[in-house]
Amino acid sequence: MLDETAKGVFTIAATPFLPDGALDFDSIDRMVDAYIEKGADGLTILGMMGEAGKLSAEESVAVVRRVTARCQVPVIVGVSASGFAAITALSNEAMEAGADGVMVAPPMGLQTDAQITNYFHSAADALGDIPFVLQDFPLATGVQISPSVILRIVEDCPTCVMLKHEDWPGLEKISALRKASDACGRRISILCGNGGMFLLEEMIRGADGAMTGFGYPEMMRQVLDAFLADKLDRARDIFDAYMPMIRYESQPGMGLAIRKYSLARQGIIAHPTLRKPGAGLTAAAITEIDVLTLRQEKRLAELGL
Template identity: 75%
Template sequence: MLNETAKGVYTIAVTPFLPDGAIDFDSIDRMVDFYIEQGATGLTILGMMGEAGKLSAHESMQVVDRVIARTSVPVVVGVSAPGYAAMETLSKASMDAGAAGVMVAPTSNLRSDSQITAYYHGAARVLGDAPFVLQDFPLATGVVIPTNVILQIVDDCPTCVMLKHEDWPGLEKITALRAASDAGSRRISILCGNGGMYLLEEILRGADGAMTGFAYPEMMAQVVAAVNAGDESRARDIFDAYMPMVRYEAQPGLGLAIRKYSLAQRGAIAHPTLRNPGATLNAIAAREVDILAQRQTAALRKLGV
């Protein structure tokens, strides 16, 4: 079961599709193996990057069952939904299937601190014993969750064991949360998103690792390992080598198409298809990604990686 000590790299997994939009189950197997081989210590599925909103309830459970059957690493399932009923149903089914925990983002209609707190109180009740990740991603949800509200939720809800930190800018939030735990508040795991854009600084601020979908999960694993080994200089060198690709992936509205293209090029999935409606890369953009990948490989070779 997921708990407050979780660390490392929980890769946010894509959902592979065939060119006609059907789920590509063979690619799910390949993708899971690929993520683990590249250093993932856990997987998070049915998140925003997993196009969860484009799947039926039946398809969602098909993906959950297939991923869990393929891997022995912890699997976190995104169960965010407009209402508690769908959240409760998917969470129970996922936990029964062997998931380690679930992830919940706030609904976009939450505006006040009290509304946010009440929402997570209700989520914790319907999730029961399932440990959950609080997803803090204001750029996508439109909901800003202040540090004191996160601390209140953590204090009120023992099953909240992890924060997926995706605020931007948000480094000060990590510092404040770690200062609070040092002062006696319950310490939970903090894994960070944003495509790895700020991973190095986030780890140095006290985060426990990454929970994001950058198409090169080995970058996160290598940076986290170097920092943990006390070699900040090497961590910076590795991070810098991947930064042009991280930057290119960060384009709003196109990032997932770029990631799926890269994953297909790397053999992790068979097709770069996004389920409709979804973006696609044109030939110019694909060529730009190819050039970045070539230069990235050359930079890493010089570092002996």
């Protein structure tokens, strides 16, 4: 069961599709194996990268069951929805299938601190004993959650055990949350996203690891291992080798297509298909990704990776 001590790399998993848009279960199996082989301490499925909003309720449950049956590491399931009935239904199905917790993002439209706090109070009540991750991703949700509001939710909701931190810029938020926990506030796990764009700085500020879906998931493992071994220069060198691809992936509206292309290029999934609606890549973009990949491989070889 997910708790406040979670740390390391929780890779955000894509949802593989066949060219006709049907779920690709063989690729799910291969993807789960690859993520773990590349150093994942846990997996997060049906997040925004997982195209959860394009799946039916039955498909979502099928994906959860396939992943939990395949892997032995903790699994977190994204359950964000417009209403608590859907959140509760998928959460219960996920936990029965062997998931370790769920992730909830605030719905668009919440503007005041009171609205945000009340929403997560209600979410905690709806989930009961199920541990949950508070997903703080204002670039996608439009909901700005201040450190004081997060601390209030953490204090009031003991089943809130992790923050998925994706504010940008958000380093000062991590510092504020850790300052509060150092002053005897309840300390929860903080795992960070944004494609790993600020991973090293986030770790220095007090994050416990990464929860993101960068197309080369081994990057998070390699950077974290070097950081935890007090080899900060080594961590920076590794990060620098991947940085051009991280930057390219960060393009709004293209990130998922780029990631799926990279995963397919590595043989982790069979097809780079995005379920409609979803934009594919142009020939020019594919050429750019291929060039970046070759340069990345060269730099990693120079580092002995």
